[in-house]
Amino acid sequence: MISLYHRADSIIHRVPAGAKLLALVGLSSGLFIFDNVWAASGAVGIVLVLYAIAQIPLKVAFSQIKPVLYLLVLFFVAQGFFVGWDVAVLIVARFAALILAAGLITLTTLTSNMVGAIEAGLRPFSRWIAVDKVSLALSLAIRFIPVVATLTTEVREAQRVRGLESNIFAIAMPVIIRTLKMGTQIAEALDARSFGASD
Amino acid sequence: MIRVQSVSVEIEGSLILQNLTLDLDQKRIGIVGLNGSGKSTFARLLNGLQLPTSGKVTVAGDDTKTDGKAVRRNVGFVFQNPENQIVYPTVSEDLAFGLKNLKKKKEQITELVSKALEEYALSHLAHSFTHHLSGGEKQMIALIGVMIMEPNYIVMDEPTTLLDLRNKRRLMSVIEQLKQSVFMVTHDLDLLGSFDRVLCFHKGQLAADDVPSVAIPKYLEFCAE
Numbered sequence: 001m002i003s004l005y006h007r008a009d010s011i012i013h014r015v016p017a018g019a020k021l022l023a024l025v026g027l028s029s030g031l032f033i034f035d036n037v038w039a040a041s042g043a044v045g046i047v048l049v050l051y052a053i054a055q056i057p058l059k060v061a062f063s064q065i066k067p068v069l070y071l072l073v074l075f076f077v078a079q080g081f082f083v084g085w086d087v088a089v090l091i092v093a094r095f096a097a098l099i100l101a102a103g104l105i106t107l108t109t110l111t112s113n114m115v116g117a118i119e120a121g122l123r124p125f126s127r128w129i130a131v132d133k134v135s136l137a138l139s140l141a142i143r144f145i146p147v148v149a150t151l152t153t154e155v156r157e158a159q160r161v162r163g164l165e166s167n168i169f170a171i172a173m174p175v176i177i178r179t180l181k182m183g184t185q186i187a188e189a190l191d192a193r194s195f196g197a198s199d
Numbered sequence: 200m201i202r203v204q205s206v207s208v209e210i211e212g213s214l215i216l217q218n219l220t221l222d223l224d225q226k227r228i229g230i231v232g233l234n235g236s237g238k239s240t241f242a243r244l245l246n247g248l249q250l251p252t253s254g255k256v257t258v259a260g261d262d263t264k265t266d267g268k269a270v271r272r273n274v275g276f277v278f279q280n281p282e283n284q285i286v287y288p289t290v291s292e293d294l295a296f297g298l299k300n301l302k303k304k305k306e307q308i309t310e311l312v313s314k315a316l317e318e319y320a321l322s323h324l325a326h327s328f329t330h331h332l333s334g335g336e337k338q339m340i341a342l343i344g345v346m347i348m349e350p351n352y353i354v355m356d357e358p359t360t361l362l363d364l365r366n367k368r369r370l371m372s373v374i375e376q377l378k379q380s381v382f383m384v385t386h387d388l389d390l391l392g393s394f395d396r397v398l399c400f401h402k403g404q405l406a407a408d409d410v411p412s413v414a415i416p417k418y419l420e421f422c423a424e
Contacts, residue, residue, distance in 0.1 A: 005289075005326075007326060110289065110292065111287070111288045111289065111292060112287065112289070112292040112295065136286075139286065139287050139288070139292075140286055142288050143285070143286055143287055143288045143329065143330075146330040147282060147330060150330075182283055185278065185280070185283040186283050186284075186286065188248055188278075189276075189278060189283055189284040189286065190286065191248065191271065192246060192248060192271060192275070192276040192278075192284075192345075193271075193286075193296060193297045193300060193344065193345070193348065194268065194271050194272055194297060194300040194301060194348065195296075195300050196300075
């Protein structure tokens, strides 16, 4: 969600985020209810067709599954040897369908819409949960991951130029302190922009 | 008008500002002073980010202590580091944040965001990720994020510190055209030439309060000490 959004004008992009998340829940449940290879392979096929409709290039689609490719191969071989090759195909196809489907939602949904959908889903529980705060917390987490990554790089480089090579403890302390300071400033910025003004 | 009445601020046992009384009704007011002189604390008093230990600050009649929310709607604040002011991953989402807090309707938010970006010739950044922007672009987005909420006053705490000369000039030309009253804390004295009034702080007190041609030389005297 940080930088994966792939801009295009497709019907998949226009589907409301809530509907996409519900569809993902439906797909996950369906894959476990219809416990056979054909259903799982069919789901992979349908998800790939949806990628094409969403105008997502093949390379980008592949990048969704690439990080877990080794894991899928490991599952396939282990299940094949110990349980049977039918089950191995079923398990891998099921995981691939779910990972690709989740990736498709990420690629076609803006963070604000995703957070908005989670907010709408939590709304019925607003008596017990501060929905606005939960949704803001999600957005802030997404927004500040690259900022904290940059901060960590800065600290590491500052230590390297003074002769200290990688040392996790030496890096963690200044990063934590600067992050906490940043947190105070962010809280003030939220106040200054009237967050919670309607409470 | 913003009224500061017999205000003192004490933080962790240190007296940061001492017994200040002044009315602020000019369009452009500069705030200068050495590091630790109390100028940033003073700026933060104006929208209630800092509350006075004694005395009171009112903005159009609203007390920062008791009507904080009303004051913050009326007084926008631009921080020195825009990185900490931008809270959403994309530009249009971030600009929408303040409007959502003002409970504007979704269609109205979309329209206002695109109008604001158009006005500052930044429409091409609407869907950019905020962590990909340059320093100048980030500061502009932080400023637009405040402007879009239509406050009557804008406080800026050293907004040009992290900018190169080109972006500094650009930001200043935008600030010059603002219809709001602007209070700017800065070390950049060139920016204050056209201002109506300059407040110079020294050791927690208001050492000079005059037109730039009188107040700035006073500040330079402190710098030379």
